[in-house]
Amino acid sequence: MAFSWCQSLSHQSYWSEFDLKGVKIKVKSPKSQAFQDASDKIPPYFWVKGFRNRVRRLLGRKLRKHSFPIHPGYSEARNLVGHGTVAELGMLSNQARDFVVEVFGDVGDVADTSSVSENQSLSSLESGPRVVQLKLSTDLQSWKDTQHAAGNILPPKGTGLKQASAQTLSKIGATDWPDALKTNNALFGCGIASLLMGAADATTMFSNYVTDMVFYYEHGYNYVYPTLEPLLQKGLEDPHALRTPGGRERRDAVSLGKQYIQGKIALENQHKKNLSYRSARLDRRTAQIVSLSESSLLGMAAEAIARGFDPAAVMADLVFSSPGTDVVDVGCDLVNSEVMNSFLNVTDITETGVVSEEVLHKIYDAYAAIGARMLTQRWHEPVARMCAALYTWHIQNDRHMFFRRALLGWSKARKTPAKPQFEADFDEAFDKQFRTTGFSRPLDAKHACNGEDTCNHVNDFFHRHQDxxxxxxxxxxLVTGPLEYIRGGQVDEEREYDLAEGSRLAMADLFSRGQVLEMVWIIAHANFHAWQVNYLFEAAMFGSILDGGKLAGKLDRQEESQD
Structure with a gap:
């Protein structure tokens, strides 16, 4: 046992400058009826711990591998990702990078007058420019003008640099962590995603969070926190984490993702003054390839696949993270320097150049269908957990002002739950040209809920977890309080803060108690409600159209100082 003990001690000393006692929580394996149809499919939270695995490591044997199902569907994703090796992910990432270079190469060729009338169509995707000029439909522009005249203007995005509260940091045990890891944006973004997913062991979980900070290059964190780059490199070179199941694959894929992110950032910096009201044109295949890299979290996917999770489902989940993020930014990305919004890239919009309410509803429903199985049936799988937490991240990141967006756009959102609730795969919801098809099928009755604010599934869940x-x-x-506020229709900045901070504290508290799986289920179902039950995501989407335009010609992140 000495060798195994020395390895563990060595890994602890690798990160000894930070106190990691808070992440060494105890998460009990779920009881048989704790989670509907899922309890027996959930691997241990720290998946290499336990006496048997320690013996295997000592004897130089492979660790016991959990068996994961191959899911039906996800046909095109399965064809694209193959076995999901790092080499295959690298090929997809290279294709995404090449496409983005092509898009920005066309930016200078698109005149401001290149938009077409609402009844016209651009040439096929195989020809013509990769970038088109967009505009709001007459009706949506009129609504925006009326709302702005009434003072209903969405403030610009925040930088997402505010530090989490002392109470929150204390509950998680993150008080002495690096500053870049302690912002609400990071801690309740990639941080909480890592804490919800689990890891080989606690210190590897922290190391994984460090590597996922590559995501925040898109938010300009590398300009604000000079120590971020060496910290990231340390995470990528973590000798113990590299030996864990999927650990090397995760870190190799993070490096791939970093190349994509930095390449795109450089192009955005170069062209930022010419990107307002512009969007890239994609076909369905390219949309999935680009969204895979746009997530900036390729490492999570590589690790999950290496551990044995269905590569196609993992890819589908990571692809969904793009619309799961972009839904609240539709209007903002119209006016700022973002040409890769997964709503604005859909051919229903790019073939006419017109963003209309009718088309946004269609695109919204397509993505709502695509995420449904993940959020209700596969919520416990690694990348699904990250996608579930996108809802809480929008609320908590001091950047997206989710409640303000939802309140401002509430009049445009549907007020009755979807009946029936529905699902579809990406290659069913969109045709090959990346147009919406309108196709969906009813969600499995076991997973569809009754659509009440606190639905039957949630009440049943509370009953099973009365303690x-x-x-x-x-x-x-996450649900009841925000709905009360948004339905009230009166902007109250203090109440928005209280709801966001309340959810941060509740999640930090649940984590410290080891109630991680229960928290994941609640977050996933709240996310599902926001798509198909209370339509808070739809409200936030329309609220984003009321953006005041202060970031026009600029990047929606902290930029490099020109001093």
Whole structure:
């Protein structure tokens, strides 16, 4: 046992400058009926711990591997990702980079007058420019003008640099972590994603969070925190984490993702003054390839696949993270320097250049269908957990002002739950030219809920977990409380802060108690409600159209100082 003990001690000393006691939580394996149809499919939270695995490591044998199902569907994703090796992910990332270079190469060739009338269509995707000029439909522009005249203007995005509260940091045990890791944006973004997913062991989980900070290059963190680059490199070179199941694949894929991110950032910096009201044109295949890299979290996918999760489902989940992020930025990305918004890239919009309410509803429903199985049936799989937490991230990141967006756009959102609730794969919801098809099928009756604010599934869940009252508190902070505020229709900045901070504290508390799986389920179902039950995502999408335009010709992140 000495060798295994020395390895563990060595890994702890690798990160000894930071106190990691707070992440060494105890997460019990779920009881048989704790989660509907899922309890027996969930691997241990720290998946290389335990006596048997210690013996295997000592004897130089491979660790016991959990068996994961191959899911039906996801046909095109399966064809694209293959076995999901790092080499295959690298080929897809290279294709995404080549496409983005092509897009920005066309930016200078698109005149401001290149938009067409609402009844015209641009040439086929095989010819013509890769970038088109967009405009709001007459009706949406009129609504925006009326709302702005009434003072209903969405403020510009925040930089996402505010530090988490002392109470939150204390509950997670993150008080002495690097500053870049302690912002609400990071801690409740990639941080909470890593904490929800689990890892080989606690210190590897922290190391994984460090590597996922590559995501925040897109937010300009490398300009604000000079120590971020060496910290990231340390995570990529972590000798113990590299030996864990999927650890090397994760870090190799992070490096691939970093190349994509930095390449795109350089192009955006070069062309930022010419990107307002412009969007890239894609076909369905390219849309999935680009979204895979746009997530900036390729490492999570590589690790999950290396551990044995279905490569096609993992790819589908990571692809969904793009619309899961972009849905709240549709209007903002119209006016700022973003040409890769997965809503504005859909051919329903790019073939006419017109962003209309009718088309946005169609695109919204397509993505709502695509995410449904992940959020209700496969919520416990690694990348699904990250996607579920996109909802809480929008609320908590001091950047997206989710409640303000939803309140401002509430009049445009549907007020009755989808009946029936529905699902579809990406290659069913969109045709090959990346147009919406309108196709969906009813969600499996076992996973569809009754559509009440606190639905039958949530009430059943509370009944099965009566000894964990914090779960009810989290649901209130994420669903019931926000609905009360948004339906009230009156902007209250203090109440928005209280709801966001309340959810942060509740999640930090649940994590410290080891109630991670229960928290994941609550977050995933709250996310599903936001897409198909209470339509808070749709409200936020329309609210984003009321952006005041202060970032026109600029990047929506902290930029490099010109001093």
């Amino acid at each position: 964990k009252p914090l779960l009810k508190e989290l649901w209130w902070q």
